[in-house]
Amino acid sequence: MKKPAPRNAFYAQSGGVTAVINASACGLIEAARKHRKHIGCVYAGRHGIIGALTEDLIDVSAVDTATIRALRHTPGGAFGSARYKLKGLDVNRAQYERLIEVFRAHDIGYFFYNGGNDSMDTAHKVSQIGEQLGLPITCIGVPKTVDNDLPITDCCPGFGSVAKYVAVSTREAALDVASMARTSTKVFVLEVMGRHAGWIAAAAGLAGNKPGQAPHVILFPEIAFDQPRFLDKVKTSVERNGYCVVVVSEGVQSSDGRFLAEAGSKDAFGHAQLGGVGPLIAQMVKDALGYKFHWAVADYLQRAARHIASKVDVEQAYAVGKAAVEFAVAGKNAVMPTIVRKSDRPYRWVIGEAPLQAVANAEKKVPRHYITEDGFGITAACRRYLSPLIAGEDYPPYASGLPAYVELKGKAVRKRLRTIFEL
Amino acid sequence: MKKPAPRNAFYAQSGGVTAVINASACGLIEAARKHRKHIGCVYAGRHGIIGALTEDLIDVSAVDTATIRALRHTPGGAFGSARYKLKGLDVNRAQYERLIEVFRAHDIGYFFYNGGNDSMDTAHKVSQIGEQLGLPITCIGVPKTVDNDLPITDCCPGFGSVAKYVAVSTREAALDVASMARTSTKVFVLEVMGRHAGWIAAAAGLAGNKPGQAPHVILFPEIAFDQPRFLDKVKTSVERNGYCVVVVSEGVQSSDGRFLAEAGSKDAFGHAQLGGVGPLIAQMVKDALGYKFHWAVADYLQRAARHIASKVDVEQAYAVGKAAVEFAVAGKNAVMPTIVRKSDRPYRWVIGEAPLQAVANAEKKVPRHYITEDGFGITAACRRYLSPLIAGEDYPPYASGLPAYVELKGKAVRKRLRTIFEL
Numbered sequence: 001m002k003k004p005a006p007r008n009a010f011y012a013q014s015g016g017v018t019a020v021i022n023a024s025a026c027g028l029i030e031a032a033r034k035h036r037k038h039i040g041c042v043y044a045g046r047h048g049i050i051g052a053l054t055e056d057l058i059d060v061s062a063v064d065t066a067t068i069r070a071l072r073h074t075p076g077g078a079f080g081s082a083r084y085k086l087k088g089l090d091v092n093r094a095q096y097e098r099l100i101e102v103f104r105a106h107d108i109g110y111f112f113y114n115g116g117n118d119s120m121d122t123a124h125k126v127s128q129i130g131e132q133l134g135l136p137i138t139c140i141g142v143p144k145t146v147d148n149d150l151p152i153t154d155c156c157p158g159f160g161s162v163a164k165y166v167a168v169s170t171r172e173a174a175l176d177v178a179s180m181a182r183t184s185t186k187v188f189v190l191e192v193m194g195r196h197a198g199w200i201a202a203a204a205g206l207a208g209n210k211p212g213q214a215p216h217v218i219l220f221p222e223i224a225f226d227q228p229r230f231l232d233k234v235k236t237s238v239e240r241n242g243y244c245v246v247v248v249s250e251g252v253q254s255s256d257g258r259f260l261a262e263a264g265s266k267d268a269f270g271h272a273q274l275g276g277v278g279p280l281i282a283q284m285v286k287d288a289l290g291y292k293f294h295w296a297v298a299d300y301l302q303r304a305a306r307h308i309a310s311k312v313d314v315e316q317a318y319a320v321g322k323a324a325v326e327f328a329v330a331g332k333n334a335v336m337p338t339i340v341r342k343s344d345r346p347y348r349w350v351i352g353e354a355p356l357q358a359v360a361n362a363e364k365k366v367p368r369h370y371i372t373e374d375g376f377g378i379t380a381a382c383r384r385y386l387s388p389l390i391a392g393e394d395y396p397p398y399a400s401g402l403p404a405y406v407e408l409k410g411k412a413v414r415k416r417l418r419t420i421f422e423l
Numbered sequence: 424m425k426k427p428a429p430r431n432a433f434y435a436q437s438g439g440v441t442a443v444i445n446a447s448a449c450g451l452i453e454a455a456r457k458h459r460k461h462i463g464c465v466y467a468g469r470h471g472i473i474g475a476l477t478e479d480l481i482d483v484s485a486v487d488t489a490t491i492r493a494l495r496h497t498p499g500g501a502f503g504s505a506r507y508k509l510k511g512l513d514v515n516r517a518q519y520e521r522l523i524e525v526f527r528a529h530d531i532g533y534f535f536y537n538g539g540n541d542s543m544d545t546a547h548k549v550s551q552i553g554e555q556l557g558l559p560i561t562c563i564g565v566p567k568t569v570d571n572d573l574p575i576t577d578c579c580p581g582f583g584s585v586a587k588y589v590a591v592s593t594r595e596a597a598l599d600v601a602s603m604a605r606t607s608t609k610v611f612v613l614e615v616m617g618r619h620a621g622w623i624a625a626a627a628g629l630a631g632n633k634p635g636q637a638p639h640v641i642l643f644p645e646i647a648f649d650q651p652r653f654l655d656k657v658k659t660s661v662e663r664n665g666y667c668v669v670v671v672s673e674g675v676q677s678s679d680g681r682f683l684a685e686a687g688s689k690d691a692f693g694h695a696q697l698g699g700v701g702p703l704i705a706q707m708v709k710d711a712l713g714y715k716f717h718w719a720v721a722d723y724l725q726r727a728a729r730h731i732a733s734k735v736d737v738e739q740a741y742a743v744g745k746a747a748v749e750f751a752v753a754g755k756n757a758v759m760p761t762i763v764r765k766s767d768r769p770y771r772w773v774i775g776e777a778p779l780q781a782v783a784n785a786e787k788k789v790p791r792h793y794i795t796e797d798g799f800g801i802t803a804a805c806r807r808y809l810s811p812l813i814a815g816e817d818y819p820p821y822a823s824g825l826p827a828y829v830e831l832k833g834k835a836v837r838k839r840l841r842t843i844f845e846l
Contacts, residue, residue, distance in 0.1 A: 017602045019595075047605040076598030083607045164824055171825060172442075172727035175499030179440045182470040184506045188723060206825065276702060278720075297701075299719035300611060304595035308730055310824065390824035401733065401813035402590060402629065405598060 006038050007109030009328075010052060011060070012045035013144075014084075014115030014122075017077040018158030019165075019306040020317035021144050024114055025078060026071040027321025028142065029060055038329040043106060043413055048082035049113075049122065053095065053421050055102050058410030070406035072318060073396035075306035078408045084423070086122045089129060096129040098421050103130075103137060105416040110138045110328050114321075116145035116156075120336060121360035127334040140324040141336035141356050144317075146303045148199035151362040152354040153338035155389055157320055158303070160313025163203030164390035165305040166192050166247070169298065170207035174214030174245045177294070181243035187234060187285050189295040190215075191278030193302060194249040198222050198366045200302070203386055204247035205378035214245035216376075219281070221251035222366050223375040225260060231288050233376055238291060248281050307403055311392025316349070323351045347388030429461050430532030432751075433475060434483070435468035436567075437507075437538030437545075440500040441581030442588075442729040443740035444567050447537055448501060449494040450744025451565065452483055461752040462533060466836055471505035472536075472545065476518065476844050478525050481833030493829035495741060496819035498729035501831045507846070509545045512552060519552040521844050526553075526560060528839040533561045533751050537744075539568035539579075543759060544783035550757040563747040564759035564779050567740070569726045571622035574785040575777040576761035578812055580743055581726070583736025586626030587813035588728040589615050589670070592721065593630035597637030597668045600717070604666035610657060610708050612718040613638075614701030616725060617672040621645050621789045623725070626809055627670035628801035637668035639799075642704070644674035645789050646798040648683060654711050656799055661714060671704050730826055734815025735770070746774045770811030 009032055013021055025044075032039045042060040045051025051058070058079055060068075071078055086095050103111070111130075113123040120141045130137035143150055148159035170190060177188040194200040198220035208214050216237040219225060237244035252260050261277035282295040316339055323337035336359050340352035370382035378386070396403040432455060436444055448467075455462045465483040468474025474481070481502055483491075494501055509518050526534070534553075536546040543564045553560035566573055571582035593613060600611040617623040621643035631637050639660035642648060660667035675683050684700035705718040739762055746760035759782050763775035793805035801809075819826040 013602070017599055050605060074598070075595050077602030080605055081602045082605055083603070167825055168730050169724050169728070171828065172498050172729060173723040175497070175828060176440055176723045176727040179436070179500030179504045180506070182473060182503055182505055185723075190724075279699060279702075294722050295720070296722035296724050297718070297720045298724065299717050300596040300599045300608075301592050301613075301719050301721065301724075304599040305592070306595060307591050387823060392824065393818070393821060395816070395818070398816060400810060401587060401815065402594060405594065 006036060006040040008040045008107050009042045009110035009112060010045065010103065010108045011042055011112040012048040012051060012114065013077040013079055013081040014048045014113060014119040015081060016146065016303065017081050018144055018146050018303050019075040019161040019309050020158055020314050021114060022071040022074045022076070022078045023314050023317035024142050024144060024157060024321035026068055027318035028112060028324055029068050031322040031325035035325060035329045039110060039325070040107070043108065044079040044410065046410070047080035048084065049086065050082045050084055050423060052099050052102050053423060055415050055417055057106065057413035059413045060410070062411045063408065067406055067408060072314065073306060074405040075304045079410065085118050086125065089125055096125065097133065099126060100130060100133045100135050101417065104135050106413065108137070110140070112140050112142055112324050114142040114144050116147065117150060117359070117361050117363060120356050124334055124356035124360050127356070138328045138333050139356065140328050140332070141359065142320050142324045143336055143338070146200065147194055147197050149197040149363045149365065150359055151364045152359060154341040154349065155339050157313060157317035159199060160310035160316070160389040161305065162193070162200055162302050163386060164310040165302050165308050166200055166204045166298070167206040167390055168308055170204040170215055170245065170247060173296065174207060177243045177245060184292055185294045186238050186291040187244045187246065187282065187293040189246045189248060189278050189282040189293065191248050191250055191295070191297045194221060195251045196221055196363060196365065198249045201247050201249035202366055202370065202378050202382055203390070206383065206386055206390065212241050215247045216241065216244045217246040218376055218378065219246065219248040219252045220366060220371060220375070221249050221253055223371060224255035225252050227284070231285065234285055235289055246281060248277055250277055252277055306396055309394050310390045311394040312347070312389055314394045319351055327353065344384050344388065347391065429459060429463040431463045431530050432465045432533035432535060433468065433526065433531045434465055434535045435471040435474060435537065436500040436502055436504040437471045437536060437542040438504060439569065439726065440504050441567055441569050441726050442498040442584040442732050443581055443737050444537060445494040445497045445499070445501045446737050446740035447565050447567060447580060447744035449491055450741035451535060451747055452491050454745040454748035458748060458752045462748070463530070466529060466531065467502040467833065469833070470503035471507065472509065473505045473507055473846065475522050475525050476846060478838050478840050480529065480836035482836045483833070485834045486831065490829055490831060495737065496729060497828040498727045502833065508541050509548065512548055519548065520556065522549060523553060523556045523558050525840065527558050529836065531560070535563050535565055535747050537565040537567050539570065540573060540782070540784050540786060543779050547757055547779035547783050550779070561751045561756050562779065563751050563755070564782065565743050565747045566759055566761070569623065570617055570620050572620040572786045572788065573782055574787045575782060577764040577772065578762050580736060580740035582622060583733035583739070583812040584728065585616070585623055585725050586809060587733040588725050588731050589623055589627045589721070590629040590813055591731055593627040593638055593668065593670060596719065597630060600666045600668060607715055608717045609661050609714040610667045610669065610705065610716040612669045612671060612701050612705040612716065614671050614673055614718070614720045617644060618674045619644055619786060619788065621672045624670050624672035625789055625793065625801050625805055626813070629806065629809055629813065635664050638670045639664065639667045640669040641799055641801065642669065642671040642675045643789060643794060643798070644672050644676055646794060647678040648675050650707070654708065657708055658712055669704060671700055673700055675700055729819055732817050733813045734817040735812055737817045739772070742774055750776065767807050767811065770814065
């Protein structure tokens with residue numbers, strides 16, 4: 001009996017990129033190369049799922065092993081990512097049919113989708129439609145999000161590194177402010193990412209571990225902003241410590257659920273684009289209390305900061321990429337590898353799995369017991385959860401004082417379809 | 424014949440702190456401990472010169488060697504800094520007389536002042552007044568400024584590390600933007616420090632070294648901002664590369680010499696407090712060209728980022744601290760150690776010296792031939808100058824995923840004066 005021929009795989013990066021999403025790509029590609037009996041070529045979508053819809057595929061099989069290995073230490077999305085959400089099956093069936101058409105044309109039997117909540121939803125839908133259209137596709141989600149808001153998995157690859165960046169930066173900036181406070185800056189505000197979940201803001205709490213140490217105030221999206229209580233907390237901190245470090249999540253909301261700062265525009269997923277709550281909070285302090293202030297908005301710097309990536313995060317990002325391939329060749333479908341925590345101290349974790357359906361579109365916020373009673377800090381339980389995720393350094397190689405990140409010159413796969421798909 | 428008894432030394436940090444100002448303190452203190460024949464105790468001013476005026480001195484001699492050694496890898500100002508400029512001798516002679524009174528009370532014969540332009544001016548004045556009041560004080564300046572704007576010295580300790588931070592961050596953020604540009608962010612704006620001199624903005628130029636690589640636009644304080652030409656450059660970059668990374672100095676000015684963004688408040692030296700030109704530029708691009716944007720303001724994060732310090736910078740910061748002591752014991756006065764470049768490649772440097780008078784209140788801007796003809800980039804000559812300054816990594820030790828920075832619990836020196844000085 002003839003064995004079934006290997007089929008090709010399609011890999012795509014989706015949504016906001018991270019310092020370690022390429023480490024997942026690296027894990028996945030290296031694993032695929034060890035399973036040639038099942039997986040033929042790996043094709044990556046140029047700019048994510050758009051690459052599939054427009055038949056714009058990069059032949060990863062043609063990339064040398066050193067370049068693939070270097071993906072492990074290169075931030076950003078090496079193949080290009082996309083904020084492009086496929087609509088519901090009932091609304092735009094044509095998108096899914098096009099995907100299947102492209103997959104069929106290139107003999108793609110495996111779909112690996114590296115992203116967050118929305119992407120897991122898409123991967124799940126692709127697995128359903130493939131079935132319906134008579135082209136069974138093995139669909140495996142690869143978790144990625146700096147927001148750390150996917151359910152079931154203990155944490156999300158990408159989060160540990162941004163958490164480390166934010167904790168380190170907060171500790172460093174706090175030393176600066178403490179030096180200056182006598183005659184100059186008394187309040188420093190750092191704005192961090194986290195649209196609905198305050199995990200990144202919480203991570204700043206790791207910067208200090210003794211009373212009086214920064215950050216003195218954390219503003220979470222999970223806790224309605226209370227201006228008088230906030231200002232009172234800042235005043236007390238300045239009076240007691242000489243200065244005050246505030247870390248504010250971009251997603252902090254008023255009690256009526258509106259974002260404090262809203263740029264007004266929305267992204268492709270219908271999310272409001274945020275930014276600017278840092279200066280807003282700083283000015284509020286200045287107006288009410290008169291303190292001299294400085295503020296920083298880390299923005300992309302935080303999620304691209306591969307130079308200060310968490311070793312644990314890099315290892316987990318690599319591991320979920322590798323596990324995705326192992327799941328696929330083991331015949332699993334419509335699942336996502338997860339991180340399962342076995343113990344806090346020493347930190348031990350293994351790879352688990354979750355059905356895509358259970359992950360899709362659900363959001364894990366910071367639980368109330370991880371936030372101190374006054375709403376401005378993190379508890380010991382939160383610290384126990386977060387601490388292992390920033391452990392260890394995984395420095396990239398340097399040349400001439402700069403990290404030697406790799407640039408992927410991907411060879412395009414020859415188009416086989418005559419049709420053009422309008423996005 | 425009896426040898427002269429050793430006299431005590433006073434050390435103070437001044438102005439905005441850096442990632443390596445404590446490395447200078449470390450070099451100075453370790454050197455002083457090797458010259459006990461000349462230098463008795465080292466006293467540090469708590470919060471800089473204010474510590475001298477208020478007789479608030481920290482006895483550094485009582486601090487153990489491991490803590491002093493750890494200063495080398497700890498950012499911020501371990502003894503506290505101050506933005507407090509002594510007025511002219513004619514305007515406020517009382518301040519200088521008070522300094523001499525305190526120095527006399529504590530048998531202080533050496534004054535080491537670690538700061539920028541303004542501080543070199545103060546150190547120079549103290550050397551003059553000491554003479555006049557019959558208490559000769561050896562005054563040595565120790566250069567420090569992230570702005571890199573001191574004259575005579577080839578570069579300033581503190582600059583190399585912020586330069587490295589900015590170059591690394593620009594390279595990383597550019598990879599992020601490049602991944603997102605197809606469907607999302609097309610323009611990324613990073614605001615960096617540099618009130619009058621664009622050295623830090625220039626350093627971002629090291630991030631890319633091939634045509635098309637980020638940053639695509641640098642806005643220098645040295646080049647009058649020309650909105651139509653700027654917008655045209657951004658548009659061309661997006662059309663050609665798919666995205667555009669803009670690095671803007673906080674001090675960028677319009678052709679009439681006004682800062683584009685001015686917070687309106689002024690610091691103790693009369694400098695306008697800047698911040699917010701990043702979002703302003705980003706919004707300008709959005710309004711004119713409609714591109715989706717992100718912006719970051721690194722603020723204190725850039726100058727506190729000891730985790731990504733330049734090895735060369737750390738070594739130079741340590742060396743100028745050490746040299747200050749060696750100058751003093753060699754009988755030099757009213758001078759500042761400088762960095763003298765002997766060759767670019769391989770980079771070789773030695774310690775030189777400059778009279779304080781020549782350094783005081785002068786500013787070194789980025790020369791025109793370091794900026795490309797169109798005013799938006801750096802030339803090969805600039806690259807040759809900057810590149811060695813960010814060379815090498817000098818990682819701090821870590822514990823539990825965070826840099827193990829030292830906190831100095833300085834023992835206060837017992838006050839000897841009954842008088843209280845009002846600042």
